[in-house]
Amino acid sequence: MAYLELDRVAKQFGAQTVVDDFSLAVGKGEFISFLGPSGCGKTTTLQMIAGFLDPTRGAIRLEGKDLTAIHPAKRGLGIVFQSYALFPHMSAAENVAFGLEMRNVPRAERAERVRAALAMVGLAGYEDRHPRRMSGGQQQRVALARALVIKPSVLLLDEPLSNLDAKLREDMQIELRQIQRTIGTTTILVTHDQNEAMSLSDRIVVMSQGRIEQIGTPEETYERPASAFVSQFLGKTNDFAATIDRTSAPARLVAGSWSAPAPAGFSGPVTVSVRPERIGFGDAGLAAKIVTRIFQGNHWLFQCESECGPAIVIRQNDGQTQPAEGETVRLAWRPEDMSVRAGAPA
Amino acid sequence: MTAVADTAPQSAARERGPRTPWALTAPALLLFVGVLLIPLAMTVMLSFHDWGQYKGIEPVFILKNWHEIATDPYYAEMFWRTFRIAILTTLLTAVLGAPEAYILNRMSGRWKSFFLLVILGPLLISVVARTLGWALLFGGNNGLVNKLLMSLGVIRAPIPFMFTETGMVVALAHVMMPFMVLSVWAALQRLDPQIENAAMSLGAGPVTIIRRIIMPQIMPGVLSGAIIVFSLSASAFATPAIIGGRRLKVAATLAYDEFLNTLNWPLGAAVATLLLVALILIVVGSNALIERRYAEVFR
Numbered sequence: 001m002a003y004l005e006l007d008r009v010a011k012q013f014g015a016q017t018v019v020d021d022f023s024l025a026v027g028k029g030e031f032i033s034f035l036g037p038s039g040c041g042k043t044t045t046l047q048m049i050a051g052f053l054d055p056t057r058g059a060i061r062l063e064g065k066d067l068t069a070i071h072p073a074k075r076g077l078g079i080v081f082q083s084y085a086l087f088p089h090m091s092a093a094e095n096v097a098f099g100l101e102m103r104n105v106p107r108a109e110r111a112e113r114v115r116a117a118l119a120m121v122g123l124a125g126y127e128d129r130h131p132r133r134m135s136g137g138q139q140q141r142v143a144l145a146r147a148l149v150i151k152p153s154v155l156l157l158d159e160p161l162s163n164l165d166a167k168l169r170e171d172m173q174i175e176l177r178q179i180q181r182t183i184g185t186t187t188i189l190v191t192h193d194q195n196e197a198m199s200l201s202d203r204i205v206v207m208s209q210g211r212i213e214q215i216g217t218p219e220e221t222y223e224r225p226a227s228a229f230v231s232q233f234l235g236k237t238n239d240f241a242a243t244i245d246r247t248s249a250p251a252r253l254v255a256g257s258w259s260a261p262a263p264a265g266f267s268g269p270v271t272v273s274v275r276p277e278r279i280g281f282g283d284a285g286l287a288a289k290i291v292t293r294i295f296q297g298n299h300w301l302f303q304c305e306s307e308c309g310p311a312i313v314i315r316q317n318d319g320q321t322q323p324a325e326g327e328t329v330r331l332a333w334r335p336e337d338m339s340v341r342a343g344a345p346a
Numbered sequence: 347m348t349a350v351a352d353t354a355p356q357s358a359a360r361e362r363g364p365r366t367p368w369a370l371t372a373p374a375l376l377l378f379v380g381v382l383l384i385p386l387a388m389t390v391m392l393s394f395h396d397w398g399q400y401k402g403i404e405p406v407f408i409l410k411n412w413h414e415i416a417t418d419p420y421y422a423e424m425f426w427r428t429f430r431i432a433i434l435t436t437l438l439t440a441v442l443g444a445p446e447a448y449i450l451n452r453m454s455g456r457w458k459s460f461f462l463l464v465i466l467g468p469l470l471i472s473v474v475a476r477t478l479g480w481a482l483l484f485g486g487n488n489g490l491v492n493k494l495l496m497s498l499g500v501i502r503a504p505i506p507f508m509f510t511e512t513g514m515v516v517a518l519a520h521v522m523m524p525f526m527v528l529s530v531w532a533a534l535q536r537l538d539p540q541i542e543n544a545a546m547s548l549g550a551g552p553v554t555i556i557r558r559i560i561m562p563q564i565m566p567g568v569l570s571g572a573i574i575v576f577s578l579s580a581s582a583f584a585t586p587a588i589i590g591g592r593r594l595k596v597a598a599t600l601a602y603d604e605f606l607n608t609l610n611w612p613l614g615a616a617v618a619t620l621l622l623v624a625l626i627l628i629v630v631g632s633n634a635l636i637e638r639r640y641a642e643v644f645r
């Protein structure tokens with residue numbers, strides 16, 4: 001049975017529907033990311049789980065119990081806000097202790113748990129520091145410790161790393177993942193950074209305009225995007241217009257001068273979607289001319305003009321000679337490296 | 347490297363010339379000296395001059411006025427009343443104004459701007475007009491409220507308001523309220539919008555949130571509002587003059603009377619100077635205390 005369950009949840013502000021038909025089952029201990037562009041309803045969904053907003057429709061259940069009937073103060077969830085929302089008039093230790101105080105944890109045990117929580121996020125020795133005297137990364141850790149020390153049933157993180165610089169963000173990603181693995185708290189992370197979602201999550205929920213586009217593991221969403229939106233949003237991709245040719249038997253999937261056995265269940269115009277790093281230069285395949293060739297250290301980036309429109313190709317810098325600008329090449333890929341959708345490319 | 351960084355600002359200052367800041371602030375400085383410092387110095391000097399019913403002001407240096415203020419219990423009582431009224435007014439504005447600002451801050455869009463206007467609107471009306479309003483409502487047998495309540499039989503005699511300290515405190519609190527609300531409002535604006543949600547998610551109820559999270563953070567705003575209200579109330583003239591008249595004097599109305607009715611300018615100057623010095627000491631002292639106490643919130 002799912003640990004946390006969202007069942008056709010919807011949220012409207014006036015006439016505007018911000019989240020619609022959102023269904024998700026989260027397993028215990030799972031790390032889930034909500035990924036989507038700005039304004040797609042990620043925070044709104046998270047706030048409905050937290051209880052700061054009431055869903056217009058649908059149900060949210062935790063271990064089978066209706067969560068919406070429970071007051072936010074009694075839900076026992078740990079939340080890290082984008083702005084951290086630390087209490088500026090309290091020291092780091094007092095911030096972390098606040099949730100335990102509210103739970104009437106005895107003083108001695110409280111002190112011990114606060115110390116352990118701060119040590120876990122690497123802030124041992126910072127107990128008496130006030131938030132305004134801490135760096136962004138340190139404040140972020142205090143916020144995490146404050147959320148984790150109450151042993152929350154679910155940890156909700158709203159873009160906790162977006163205020164940090166790139167290097168610190170990477171460090172914190174690794175640390176966050178390690179902490180989550182160690183204590184096994186069910187976690188939902190909101191982000192609009194696809195790398196963050198991919199490197200941290202067990203499963204990603206890709207959202208667009210208040211709706212779920214796809215739920216899947218990072219590999220699934222990257223390799224088998226369910227929609228054009230997902231494939232565009234998760235890294236670069238090439239969309240080629242193709243058709244199913246039923247004159248030959250068995251039927252073939254044809255894009256320009258490239259073809260492969262047709263997958264079942266398609267007819268008429270289709271879109272073939274291939275990641276740039278899965279395309280190789282071969283003797284047969286899609287005819288293309290290399291427009292620009294960019295050296296990027298460990299790989300080469302080629303921008304090509306193909307029979308089916310522009311294409312990007314990434315090749316590892318493995319010491320082989322690479323085609324030069326202006327050269328005509330043939331683009332080829334294995335059928336298992338592409339995904340096929342009905343309809344022409346957008 | 348450090349040497350370069352150290353000299354850079356200096357050379358920049360040298361280019362602009364050391365006199366530039368003085369030249370730029372000179373007009374304002376002259377005005378400040380001309381209309382504030384010189385009259386102030388003259389007032390202080392005046393307080394050491396002699397005065398007699400028939401001889402008028404004599405420019406000598408004596409401590410007569412100061413001696414009179416220090417020994418005559420009338421002045422002690424009057425100053426004590428002035429500060430008592432100012433303290434009570436400050437308390438009243440804080441107790442009413444802080445929640446008012448908090449509620450205002452929680453209102454949504456349109457209502458917020460409407461009620462902000464309601465609260466700040468009185469600032470556009472003269473203090474005299476606002477205080478006279480109270481006099482019209484509660485002024486003796488003819489006061490509107492008094493008349494109504496007496497005709498309804500709720501009260502026998504009119505509610506004492508005019509010429510009472512209570513009346514003065516109420517009217518002053520009404521006049522000073524916008525300063526307190528604005529000051530607390532400014533402190534509320536600096537709160538993280540999610541701070542209440544954060545406390546709630548940790549299990550805090552509404553009372554705990556206000557007591558443990560909101561209050562400590564807006565306290566500096568309440569206190570700086572209190573300093574403004576206190577100093578304005580202690581030196582207020584119009585409201586005490588209308589409500590208290592010549593029966594219930596405070597420092598400002600007394601100084602006025604000495605200047606314009608008794609024509610004893612030196613004594614009036616001594617009262618005014620003492621009021622100013624006491625206010626400066628109180629305001630500077632409490633400001634220092636507040637800043638030390640709330641260093642973390644102020645940063």
Ligand SMILES: Nc1ncnc2c1ncn2[C@@H]1O[C@H](COP(=O)(O)OP(=O)(O)OP(=O)(O)O)[C@@H](O)[C@H]1O
Pocket residue numbers: 013018036037038039040041042043044045192
């Ligand atoms: N209180 C509200 N009233 C009306 N509309 C709102 C309210 N809160 C959010 N919205 C709208 O809901 C939509 C989704 O907002 P939400 O904050 O959930 O986006 P998000 O996915 O978290 O975006 P971001 O990545 O920028 O944080 C936005 O179009 C926003 O304008």
Ligand SMILES: [Mg+2]
Pocket residue numbers: 042043044
């Ligand atoms: Mg958001």
